[in-house]
Structure formats: structure tokens, C-alpha cells
Amino acid sequence: MIIAERKPIDEILGFLSQHQKVLVLGCGGCVTVCLAGGEKETGILSSELAMARSKEGRPLEVAQKTIERQCDFEYLEGIRHMVKDVDAILSLACGIGIQTCAEAFPDKFVWPGVNTKFLGVNLNVGEWAERCQACGQCVLDKTGGICPVARCSKSIFNGPCGGSQNGKCEVDPDTDCAWALIHDRLARLGQVESLREILPVKDWSYSRDGGPRKLVREDLELESGK
Amino acid sequence: MSTNQNFQPKIVVFACENSGWLAAEHAAELCLSYPEKVEMIKLPCSGKIDVLFFMKALEKADGTAVLACQKENCKFLKGNVRAEQRVSQTGKILKEIGIEEERVGIFYLAANMGHKFTEIVQGFYDKIRELGPNPGKVIK
Numbered sequence: 264m265i266i267a268e269r270k271p272i273d274e275i276l277g278f279l280s281q282h283q284k285v286l287v288l289g290c291g292g293c294v295t296v297c298l299a300g301g302e303k304e305t306g307i308l309s310s311e312l313a314m315a316r317s318k319e320g321r322p323l324e325v326a327q328k329t330i331e332r333q334c335d336f337e338y339l340e341g342i343r344h345m346v347k348d349v350d351a352i353l354s355l356a357c358g359i360g361i362q363t364c365a366e367a368f369p370d371k372f373v374w375p376g377v378n379t380k381f382l383g384v385n386l387n388v389g390e391w392a393e394r395c396q397a398c399g400q401c402v403l404d405k406t407g408g409i410c411p412v413a414r415c416s417k418s419i420f421n422g423p424c425g426g427s428q429n430g431k432c433e434v435d436p437d438t439d440c441a442w443a444l445i446h447d448r449l450a451r452l453g454q455v456e457s458l459r460e461i462l463p464v465k466d467w468s469y470s471r472d473g474g475p476r477k478l479v480r481e482d483l484e485l486e487s488g489k
Numbered sequence: 490m491s492t493n494q495n496f497q498p499k500i501v502v503f504a505c506e507n508s509g510w511l512a513a514e515h516a517a518e519l520c521l522s523y524p525e526k527v528e529m530i531k532l533p534c535s536g537k538i539d540v541l542f543f544m545k546a547l548e549k550a551d552g553t554a555v556l557a558c559q560k561e562n563c564k565f566l567k568g569n570v571r572a573e574q575r576v577s578q579t580g581k582i583l584k585e586i587g588i589e590e591e592r593v594g595i596f597y598l599a600a601n602m603g604h605k606f607t608e609i610v611q612g613f614y615d616k617i618r619e620l621g622p623n624p625g626k627v628i629k
Binding site: 272273303306307310311313314315317318322 | 539540541544545547548582585586587588624625626627
């Protein structure tokens with residue numbers, strides 16, 4: 264899941280200072296699950312903005328809507344009639360949804376209402392942790408299902424490093440050493456000997472080193488090319 | 490603070506149906522009165538209250554509160570604890586936008602406390618009246 268966090272209210276009010284009518288647009292995907300930009304957060308922020316601007320004596324007309332997903336053009340098409348009536352959109356989707364929204368409505372201001380943090384998991388109520396860096400070439404088969412790219416602070420491939428102490432990382436004592444976790448898990452599975460295999464240098468060309476990535480699956484393309 | 494003695498605040502009170510709501514009915518049986526501009530909304534438990542409810546209420550009201558069961562006496566165990574957290578969260582949001590956090594409150598009482606109910610509602614009404622109109626009110 265993509266984890267996001269709502270931006271501070273002052274920053275958002277700054278974005279909207281020039282507008283009189285905005286659409287606060289929530290997303291029913293990841294940001295709903297991580298409580299940053301779902302229907303409820305959209306409602307709360309809409310009220311907060313309207314009240315803050317009312318207090319300033321510069322009323323802001325706020326429309327609100329939460330769609331299934333902002334990262335799909337189909338769902339954005341469904342709100343075109345709402346968008347034409349507003350000066351700007353405040354998107355509470357992740358960075359992907361915000362950009363898709365801006366692409367769908369090129370003549371409208373689209374402002375980000377959240378900071379997209381990472382790809383992660385919900386550990387506890389109000390607590391999330393990073394689990395994947397979308398590096399493009401998964402090695403979880405070799406590391407017992409624990410990712411050294413995302414969970415080792417140094418992303419090293421043949422750990423642990425000398426900074427691992429009592430299962431914790433030297434970068435942050437609250438962070439588990441990924442390689443200690445990998446060792447313990449493989450030991451539990453009776454596979455610890457597999458760690459004797461030295462992993463080769465990672466080919467980062469599958470990651471961001473080649474610029475923005477794109478995936479094309481010809482098997483899914485229709486005859487029309489769409 | 491408002492010096493306008495004619496100001497009659499609008500208050501939205503959310504009440505747990507196991508305590509606050511029954512206390513309001515008890516007050517009615519005792520023919521006790523409370524200010525006219527207090528709107529009551531019944532909840533199945535105070536734990537049903539949400540920051541969103543308070544915020545939407547404050548778009549048109551001067552103050553809002555939730556009436557919950559006495560501490561450690563919630564029928565659903567932790568509803569009143571959660572309600573307290575949501576009052577606190579709402580207070581923080583209000584503070585962020587420069588609105589007095591006292592405009593949202595929580596009060597604890599039991600079903601048979603009709604007198605206490607009117608005392609609470611009148612007290613909150615008077616406090617909001619002292620604060621004056623909600624400067625963030627959207628629906629005038």
C-alpha cells in the first residue's frame with residue numbers, strides 16, 4: 264500500500280489562497296486505508312478549510328468528492344462535471360493520483376493535499392513502516408521474504424554490516440536490522456545455509472537509474488492499441 | 490469574549506442513547522428546561538462520534554459536545570474513551586485554524602441524571618455564549 268500523510272493546514276491554505284471555489288478530491292484507494300485522504304479525511308479537511316477561510320473573512324466554497332481511485336482516468340472522467348465549476352482541485356490522493364488528476368484536467372490547478380511517504384504496511388493503529396522500494400527486480404526469494412533494499416538502511420545485499428547490534432540497526436536503534444531478520448527467518452525455515460551464497464551486485468537499471476519507468480504488456484493490448 | 494448579551498449560541502449536542510439521551514428524556518419527565526437553540530442528536534454509543542461530525546456541526550453551530558456514559562461504564566467498554574480522543578483531535582484541528590478548542594466538549598453522565606443533564610447543557614451553553622459567535626461558521 265502507498266502510505267501518505269496529510270500536509271499541514273497552513274501549507275494547504277497557502278495553495279488555495281488565490282481561489283474562491285475548490286473541489287477537495289479524496290481517493291478510495293491506499294490513502295483511504297492509511298487514513299490520509301479517504302472520504303472521512305476529505306470531509307474533515309473540507310470543513311477545516313471552509314471554517315478557516317470563513318474566519319479570515321474570505322469565504323471559500325468547498326465541494327467534496329471521493330472517487331474509487333484517482334490513479335485511473337476512468338474514475339476521473341466521472342467527476343468532469345464537478346471540475347468545470349471550480350477554480351482548483353485539492354487532491355488527497357498519493358503522488359500518482361495527483362498527477363493523473365492534473366493530466367486529466369490540464370486547465371485546472373491541481374494542488375497536493377498529502378505528502379506521499381513510501382510503500383509500506385500498517386503495523387499498528389497510526390503506525391506504518393516501509394516494506395518495498397519498487398526497485399524493479401525482486402530478490403525476496405533469496406532473503407526469506409524480507410527485503411534488504413527497503414528494510415536495510417544501507418540496502419546492502421550481503422549483510423549484516425558491522426553496525427548491526429542485538430538485531431537493531433546502527434542508523435536508528437528503533438529499526439530492526441533487516442539482515443538479522445533475514446537470518447532469523449531463514450534459520451526458522453532451516454534454510455540458513457543459503458546465506459553462504461554471495462548475492463551478485465544488484466542491477467539497478469531496473470530501478471530508477473534508467474529514468475522514469477514504463478511497463479508495456481503486449482498480451483493485454485487490444486487491437487485498437489488502447 | 491463577546492459582550493453581546495443578546496447573542497444566543499447554536500449548540501449541537503451528540504448524546505449516547507444509553508446515557509445522555511436517556512438523561513435528556515429524564516429531564517423532560519421532570520419538566521426541566523434547557524436553552525432552545527440546543528440541537529440534540531442521538532448516537533448508539535458515544536464511541537460513534539467522529540471528528541467529521543463535530544466539524545460538520547461547527548460549520549453551522551457555535552459549539553458542539555458529546556454526552557457519554559460515566560468513565561469505565563460504557564456499555565461497549567471503550568466508546569467513551571474513544572469519544573474523548575475524538576474531542577481532543579477536534580480541539581487540535583480547531584486550534585490549528587485559530588478557533589477556540591473549548592467550542593468542542595465532552596461530558597459524562599448516567600441515564601437517571603436529568604438534573605445533571607440540564608446543568609451540563611446550560612453550563613456549556615453559557616460558556617459558548619461567553620466565547621461569542623464561532624468565527625469559522627460557514628453556514629450563517
